[in-house]
Amino acid sequence: MQTTRRNILKLSTAAGALTALQNCAPSDSSGSAPAPSATNANPTIEQLDQAAAAPLLNLDGITSPVIIDSIQLLQRGKEQIVQVRSKDGAEGISFTNGRPNFRAVLEDRIIPFFIGKDARLLESELLFALYRHRSNYKLQGLGFWSAQTWVEFAILDMLGRVAGKSISELFGGGVRKEVPFYVASGRRDSTPEEEVDYLTQLIEETGAKSVKFRLGGRMSRNQDAMPGRTEGLIRLARKTFGDAIDIHGDANSSYDPPEAIKVGRILEEVNAVFFEEPCPFDHLEDTKKVADALTIPVAGGEQEFSDRRFRWMIHNRAVDIVQPDLHYYGGMIRSLRVARMAALAGMPTTPHISGGFGFVYVLHFVACVDDVGSYQEYKRGIERYKDWFEPALEIKDGALSIPTGPGVGIKDIKAVLSETKPIA
Numbered sequence: 380m381q382t383t384r385r386n387i388l389k390l391s392t393a394a395g396a397l398t399a400l401q402n403c404a405p406s407d408s409s410g411s412a413p414a415p416s417a418t419n420a421n422p423t424i425e426q427l428d429q430a431a432a433a434p435l436l437n438l439d440g441i442t443s444p445v446i447i448d449s450i451q452l453l454q455r456g457k458e459q460i461v462q463v464r465s466k467d468g469a470e471g472i473s474f475t476n477g478r479p480n481f482r483a484v485l486e487d488r489i490i491p492f493f494i495g496k497d498a499r500l501l502e503s504e505l506l507f508a509l510y511r512h513r514s515n516y517k518l519q520g521l522g523f524w525s526a527q528t529w530v531e532f533a534i535l536d537m538l539g540r541v542a543g544k545s546i547s548e549l550f551g552g553g554v555r556k557e558v559p560f561y562v563a564s565g566r567r568d569s570t571p572e573e574e575v576d577y578l579t580q581l582i583e584e585t586g587a588k589s590v591k592f593r594l595g596g597r598m599s600r601n602q603d604a605m606p607g608r609t610e611g612l613i614r615l616a617r618k619t620f621g622d623a624i625d626i627h628g629d630a631n632s633s634y635d636p637p638e639a640i641k642v643g644r645i646l647e648e649v650n651a652v653f654f655e656e657p658c659p660f661d662h663l664e665d666t667k668k669v670a671d672a673l674t675i676p677v678a679g680g681e682q683e684f685s686d687r688r689f690r691w692m693i694h695n696r697a698v699d700i701v702q703p704d705l706h707y708y709g710g711m712i713r714s715l716r717v718a719r720m721a722a723l724a725g726m727p728t729t730p731h732i733s734g735g736f737g738f739v740y741v742l743h744f745v746a747c748v749d750d751v752g753s754y755q756e757y758k759r760g761i762e763r764y765k766d767w768f769e770p771a772l773e774i775k776d777g778a779l780s781i782p783t784g785p786g787v788g789i790k791d792i793k794a795v796l797s798e799t800k801p802i803a
């Protein structure tokens with residue numbers, strides 16, 4: 380069974396993977412190594428490394444150094460913003476993933492490193508130099524990579540504004556203009572009936588054609604959130620929504636393989652799209668056992684922070700869909716490298732993201748990756764930001780539009796910055 384499923388998956392994504400590799404290559408001829416040009420159902424470690432290492436950023440048109448002069452963390456209501464400025468007055472901002480406990484890493488390890496550096500060297504030199512700087516590699520993990528991401532996103536916003544290109548265009552861009560999404564429920568305190576009511580509300584509010592709900596008890600050693608909730612919810616969701624709504628299930632590390640396979644079979648019965656994080660997220664061998672046993676695609680990787688472990692997951696097909704979190708994994712460049720490796724192996728990359736402004740970064744990411752799976756994660760919030768963009772961001776037929784303006788696409792960052800204050 381597993382061989383058939385995986386072969387089908389590989390065959391169905393092979394053509395798309397080739398396009399993806401081409402689309403994320405810079406269009407210039409500045410001596411960069413070309414992107415790998417073929418999909419390989421069983422790529423070697425060397426081939427995966429080569430795919431990940433191929434240059435991504437196209438900085439055509441930025442002919443003078445963009446020297447970073449200041450980086451500052453700012454508060455805007457409940458949100459935090461990172462602002463970067465160049466010596467010549469170029470500017471960019473990013474939104475954090477709301478993890479203020481990573482601030483010390485940002486201020487102690489990351490900001491001082493970037494001051495005085497040429498932002499154009501971000502991909503080719505700076506990210507690896509930052510990793511080595513003051514032995515930062517010893518801090519490798521979600522805290523370090525999140526803080527790096529805040530700065531990377533702000534620098535990409537600045538470079539995009541200088542080049543007159545959107546962030547996705549800096550990476551090739553243009554793969555798609557709209558992004559079908561699932562709306563995600565974050566609840567486990569609900570009975571199946573309450574949860575289906577809640578999902579119905581989310582669908583009505585957002586126009587989603589797909590949902591994701593939580594299974595199991597969250598890192599719970601097979602305990603359900605309440606007796607019978609998981610099986611009851613999966614079946615009731617399908618019965619209530621019929622075939623009109625696609626279903627995703629996320630176990631948040633709840634199960635060992637036997638229990639995960641049992642739950643996975645129920646998801647297969649209702650024809651769910653994927654089964655996310657069935658086993659403890661870093662138990663890659665158990666996750667692979669589940670993926671091998673089931674026909675439903677297993678998705679995972681939102682808490683992965685090592686490029687070589689992602690490479691292992693892809694090389695060994697521990698999952699069927701990789702899910703780097705754009706913040707937790709260290710930003711667009713690192714996450715696109717995972718997508719490059721996945722594409723070579725014929726696997727979709729469906730990025731993970733926290734709420735707030737985060738979905739905008741997913742829109743840029745999926746605009747330059749061919750095979751991103753059927754739906755992207757959306758946790759609501761477009762109403763707070765849509766009018767900052769020109770044209771305004773919108774949802775149509777269960778899909779989000781992609782920003783087209785320079786940088787992240789916010790047309791007036793001064794207006795956003797005018798509502799911020801320095802963090803004391």
Ligand SMILES: [Mg+2]
Nearest residue numbers: 629655656681
């Ligand atoms: Mg998840």
